[in-house]
Every structure is written in structure tokens, then in C-alpha cells.
Amino acid sequence: MLGQILVSGITAGAVYALVALGFVVLHRGTRIVHFGLGDQLTLSAYLVVIGQVYLDLPFAAAVALSLLLSAGFGVLVERAIMRPLRASPLLVMVIATLAIGAAIREGLRASMGPLPWPIPFLLTPAPFTLGGLVLVPANLAVVGVAAVVVLALFLALRFTRFGRAIVAVYENPTGAAIVGISVPAVHARLWGLASVLAAIAGIMVAPLITLSPDMGSIGIKGFAAAVLGGFNSLPGAIAGGVLLGVVETAAGVYISSAMKDVVSYALLIGCVLLLPHGLFGRAEARKV
Amino acid sequence: MPRALLLLALAGLVLLPFQAPSHITYLVALIGTTTVIVAGLAIVVGLAGQISIAQAGFAAIGAYGSAQLANWYGLPYWLGLPAAALVAALVGYLFGLLSLRVADHYLALTSMAFCAILQLLLVHLEDWTGGAVGLAVPPATLGGFTLDKPVQLYAFIMPCAVFATWLLNSLRHAKLGRAFAALRMSEVGAAAVGIPVLHHKALAFALSAFLGAWGGGLFALQTTYLDPAQFGILESVRLIAIAVIGGLLNPLGPAIGATIFVLLPEMMGGFGRYMTLVFSLALLACLVLAPAGLGGVVHRLWKRA
Numbered sequence: 188m189l190g191q192i193l194v195s196g197i198t199a200g201a202v203y204a205l206v207a208l209g210f211v212v213l214h215r216g217t218r219i220v221h222f223g224l225g226d227q228l229t230l231s232a233y234l235v236v237i238g239q240v241y242l243d244l245p246f247a248a249a250v251a252l253s254l255l256l257s258a259g260f261g262v263l264v265e266r267a268i269m270r271p272l273r274a275s276p277l278l279v280m281v282i283a284t285l286a287i288g289a290a291i292r293e294g295l296r297a298s299m300g301p302l303p304w305p306i307p308f309l310l311t312p313a314p315f316t317l318g319g320l321v322l323v324p325a326n327l328a329v330v331g332v333a334a335v336v337v338l339a340l341f342l343a344l345r346f347t348r349f350g351r352a353i354v355a356v357y358e359n360p361t362g363a364a365i366v367g368i369s370v371p372a373v374h375a376r377l378w379g380l381a382s383v384l385a386a387i388a389g390i391m392v393a394p395l396i397t398l399s400p401d402m403g404s405i406g407i408k409g410f411a412a413a414v415l416g417g418f419n420s421l422p423g424a425i426a427g428g429v430l431l432g433v434v435e436t437a438a439g440v441y442i443s444s445a446m447k448d449v450v451s452y453a454l455l456i457g458c459v460l461l462l463p464h465g466l467f468g469r470a471e472a473r474k475v
Numbered sequence: 476m477p478r479a480l481l482l483l484a485l486a487g488l489v490l491l492p493f494q495a496p497s498h499i500t501y502l503v504a505l506i507g508t509t510t511v512i513v514a515g516l517a518i519v520v521g522l523a524g525q526i527s528i529a530q531a532g533f534a535a536i537g538a539y540g541s542a543q544l545a546n547w548y549g550l551p552y553w554l555g556l557p558a559a560a561l562v563a564a565l566v567g568y569l570f571g572l573l574s575l576r577v578a579d580h581y582l583a584l585t586s587m588a589f590c591a592i593l594q595l596l597l598v599h600l601e602d603w604t605g606g607a608v609g610l611a612v613p614p615a616t617l618g619g620f621t622l623d624k625p626v627q628l629y630a631f632i633m634p635c636a637v638f639a640t641w642l643l644n645s646l647r648h649a650k651l652g653r654a655f656a657a658l659r660m661s662e663v664g665a666a667a668v669g670i671p672v673l674h675h676k677a678l679a680f681a682l683s684a685f686l687g688a689w690g691g692g693l694f695a696l697q698t699t700y701l702d703p704a705q706f707g708i709l710e711s712v713r714l715i716a717i718a719v720i721g722g723l724l725n726p727l728g729p730a731i732g733a734t735i736f737v738l739l740p741e742m743m744g745g746f747g748r749y750m751t752l753v754f755s756l757a758l759l760a761c762l763v764l765a766p767a768g769l770g771g772v773v774h775r776l777w778k779r780a
């Protein structure tokens with residue numbers, strides 16, 4: 188039983204971890220928590236459906252198109268909305284990101300209809316048994332893809348110019364600007380990167396749950412994972428995601444499946460109150 | 476705005492139900508209900524500068540609370556509504572106390588999770604709330620009369636809306652409102668001049684929850700049927716949009732925003748399904764181009780003329 192909970196929990200956790208990474212990647216560089224990221228997840232999954240159904244693209248091409256458009260969307264949001272709001276109070280930026288999410292959700296609802304869409308997946312959802320554990324190939328693929336994406340992200344941050352500029356802005360925006368890194372360009376890059384991470388999560392999670400305009404509410408799970416991980420630590424976001432997935436699955440088994448979501452939201456509130464720096468985050472000095 | 480114009484508007488509100496068809500009366504009363512809920516949001520977000528994505532949750536407490544007090548104990552609305560609103564205010568105060576430890580994004584997240592939990596409880600505590608199916612609201616009775624016609628509800632709701640607007644306006648110049656404003660400008664600064672920060676944060680949340688629940692109770696009377704889907708995070712975001720588009724610091728802002736959000740979808744007819752999209756985009760445009768809200772725009776035009 189415990190093993191089964193771990194397996195199912197890690198599948199859910201892998202998706203949460205990707206969403207949480209999206210939040211943290213963006214927040215560390217721009218100080219913005221993007222409340223519409225959950226809805227960008229939905230948008231990207233819909234883009235795959237649109238590519239397949241309306242443009243007759245094969246699955247892989249539709250995914251590639253969706254990732255590309257998602258990245259472009261992120262950059263566009265930064266340029267058109269967040270950059271002009273750069274100097275406004277935090278409250279305004281929070282409301283702006285909420286509005287971005289609402290616009291995506293309602294745009295999808297109006298254009299694609301409120302009903303769920305079928306979205307195909309490459310691997311079969313038929314389960315097989317291995318050593319007493321029920322495993323689903325599609326779920327294993329989710330974990331595998333998430334692991335590869337995370338690895339690629341860390342390698343990119345460490346070894347490419349693209350990534351090192353991001354890390355420099357993370358560490359010290361002023362210093363980065365002095366050595367010739369364009370901070371606004373890095374911000375646009377971070378928006379694109381966060382959007383792509385959300386897109387991958389969205390495309391993977393859509394076949395497992397149902398693809399409807401309201402799928403974006405999974406974004407709150409991503410928040411909870413990011414908060415558990417401290418909101419400023421990338422490895423923390425991953426650990427937080429997996430932890431949340433496991434706790435949630437366990438709550439579904441031992442308490443009731445109806446209370447599963449209540450448990451993860453309560454975990455979010457509890458963690459904010461008792462462990463504001465999460466399990467892995469560092470305390471940050473606050474300027475007054 | 477000149478006093479004469481306000482008096483004229485008030486006179487219009489009094490005369491309206493005698494002239495207008497009952498559908499219009501219903502719509503204007505709906506504007507009134509929304510104004511009360513959003514006025515609460517204007518206190519906590521506008522005056523005190525604390526982000527709250529929980530206003531729909533507080534409205535739910537008022538709506539479900541007053542309805543169930545009537546269903547279970549036969550408590551009349553003029554008692555049940557204030558009771559539910561007081562409970563909501565207490566919950567709001569406690570929530571505000573928790574907010575000592577959190578600020579900014581974390582406050583937004585916490586209030587969001589709080590609202591989500593309330594909505595999930597509405598769905599899953601079926602014995603108490605009617606669950607996902609919804610809950611029928613018994614009509615209000617007052618001294619043997621049953622308030623169920625749009626005109627009667629109008630007469631009950633509009634004074635509440637006017638009172639909420641008046642409260643918002645007088646709060647700005649009252650000691651409490653100035654303390655809220657200090658909080659918004661700088662918490663450290665407010666503490667330095669001797670304002671008990673935590674107590675005032677909690678008070679702002681309590682006031683906002685009180686008005687939110689009051690408006691929610693009025694809303695329940697109007698719709699006569701409650702659906703948990705009406706009280707989620709999305710609704711909270713819609714309420715924030717109304718507050719921002721109306722103008723966060725304008726005492727007439729909630730009324731302006733509510734008027735736009737209630738009347739426009741009515742007038743657009745077939746474009747109805749695009750309305751929420753249009754509002755979201757309008758909100759973004761408003762933030763980027765006119766951060767003081769439409770109320771602010773009107774105010775500026777007024778000054779210029």
C-alpha cells in the first residue's frame with residue numbers, strides 16, 4: 188500500500204514540481220508570482236489539441252508548436268504587460284497576473300467551449316503489475332519527462348550563456364547589469380522559460396485529468412509545492428512538488444478522496460504560517 | 476463630485492422602481508448587492524493595501540449562513556443576516572491576525588487557499604450546505620410580509636448599498652481609515668507612529684468580511700438558489716476586477732465597477748460569452764493605462780473641465 192502511494196504520489200508530484208519550478212524560476216529573477224501560470228498550463232495543452240485537430244499535425248509537431256507558442260506568449264506577456272507595470276506596487280502586479288489568467292481561461296471557454304476535450308497520449312494508460320505495484324506506462328513517462336526536463340534546466344543554468352546570465356540576475360541584478368547583461372532581456376527570457384515549464388506540465392497532465400478551461404486550478408498545487416520548497420530554491424521546488432504529490436495521495440487514501448484538495452490547500456496555509464521559508468528556502472532580508 | 480449630482484442620483488434611485496420595469500429594478504438591485512460586496516474589498520485592498528483573494532468566500536459565509544439560519548431555526552433575515560455577517564467578520568479578523576506573518580504574495584496565496592478550502596467545504600459538507608447540487612434560499616419575511624418581488628428586494632438592498640458607499644467615504648477621513656492608509660503606505664512607518672499594525676490589518680479584514688457577507692446574504696435573497704460554483708477563487712478575482720476597474724481609492728468606485736459589470740453583459744446580448752474575456756482584457760488595459768480606475772479617469776476629466 189505504502190509503495191503504491193509513493194508511486195502514484197510521485198507521478199502527481201512530478202507535474203507539481205514542474206509547475207513549482209515555473210513559479211520559482213520566474214520569481215527569483217523578477218520578484219513576480221505569476222498567478223496566471225496555471226492557466227498558461229491549460230493554454231499550452233489546448234494548443235496541442237488545436238495543432239492536432241485543426242492543423243492536422245502529428246502529435247510531436249503539435250507539441251513542438253505548442254512549446255514554441257507558449258514561450259512566445261510568455262515573452263509577449265512580459266513585454267506588453269509586466270514591463271510597463273515594472274514600477275507599480277506589488278498589488279497591481281498581482282492583480283495583473285490574475286487578470287492574465289482570467290483572460291486565458293475565459294478566452295478558452297469562449298472559443299473552445301466549456302466541455303472537456305480528449306487529448307491523446309503516446310503511451311497506453313493500461314496498467315501493468317511489477318513486484319506487487321500497479322504501474323501505468325503513461326505515468327512513468329510523466330516522471331521520466333519531468334526528470335529529463337529538470338536535468339536539462341540545471342545543465343542549461345550551469346553551462347550555457349543563456350543560463351549563466353539568468354543565474355547572474357538571480358544573484359545580483361545590479362552586478363549583472365554592470366557586467367553587460369541586459370536585465371530586461373533576462374526577464375523576458377525567464378517569462379518564456381517559466382511558460383515552457385508550465386507548458387510541459389500542462390501537456391503531460393492533460394491526458395491524466397481532463398482538459399477543460401478550468402484545468403488551471405492545478406496552478407494552486409504548484410504554488411503549494413513552491414511554498415513548501417521555500418519559493419526561492421529550485422531543488423526545493425522539486426522536492427516540494429514530490430512531497431505534495433505523496434502527501435496528497437496519502438490523504439486521498441487514508442482520509443477521503445474528497446478531502447484531498449483541502450489537505451493540500453491547508454498544507455499551503457500551514458506552511459506559509461509556520462515555515463515561511465519552506466523546507467529548503469533561505470531566509471531573505473527584507474528591505475523596509 | 477458636487478453634492479447636487481449625488482442628491483440627483485439618490486433621487487433617481489428612489490424613483491426608479493416606480494417607473495422602470497421589474498427586470499431593470501432587479502438589475503439595479505444586483506448592482507447594489509455587488510456594490511456592498513466590493514465595498515468590503517475596497518476597504519481591505521484599496522484603503523489598507525492588503526491583497527485579499529478571499530472575498531467570495533466571505534460572501535459565501537453570508538449567503539449560506541443567513542439562508543441556513545432561516546432554514547434550520549426559522550431565524551428572520553433581519554436577525555440572520557447581521558448574525559452571519561458578524562461571524563464572517565470574526566473569521567475575517569482571525570484571518571487578518573494570521574496575516575501578521577505573511578505579506579504580499581504570500582498573503583495573496585493564503586487568501587486564495589482559504590477561499591478554495593471554503594468552496595471545497597461547501598461542496599463536500601453536503602449535510603450542512605446542500606453540496607454541489609446547491610441550496611434553496613427561503614424568502615425573507617418582515618412582519619408577516621414576504622419579500623420576494625424585485626421591488627421589495629430593491630427597497631431592502633439599495634439602502635444597504637448607499638450605506639456601504641457612505642461608509643467607504645467617511646472611513647477615508649476617519650481615524651481608522653487614515654490608519655489603514657498608513658498601513659498601505661508603509662507598515663514600518665505605521666508602527667513607528669504608534670499604529671498597532673496587526674490589530675488594524677485584522678480590522679480591515681474584519682470590515683471587509685462583514686460587508687462581503689452582508690452583500691452575500693443580499694445576493695442569496697435575490698438569486699433564491701445558491702450554487703457553490705458561485706463562490707470560488709474565480710469569483711474573488713472577478714470582484715477584484717470590479718474594484719480595480721471602478722477605482723480602488725474612489726468611494727464611488729465599487730458602485731461604478733458594479734454598474735459596468737452588471738449592465739454591460741446585459742446590453743451585449745449575443746456577445747455574452749465573450750464578456751468575461753473582454754472584462755479581463757479591460758482590467759489589464761485599465762492597470763497599464765489608468766491605474767486609478769475608471770472612477771479616477773472620470774475624476775480627472777472632471778478636474779480638467
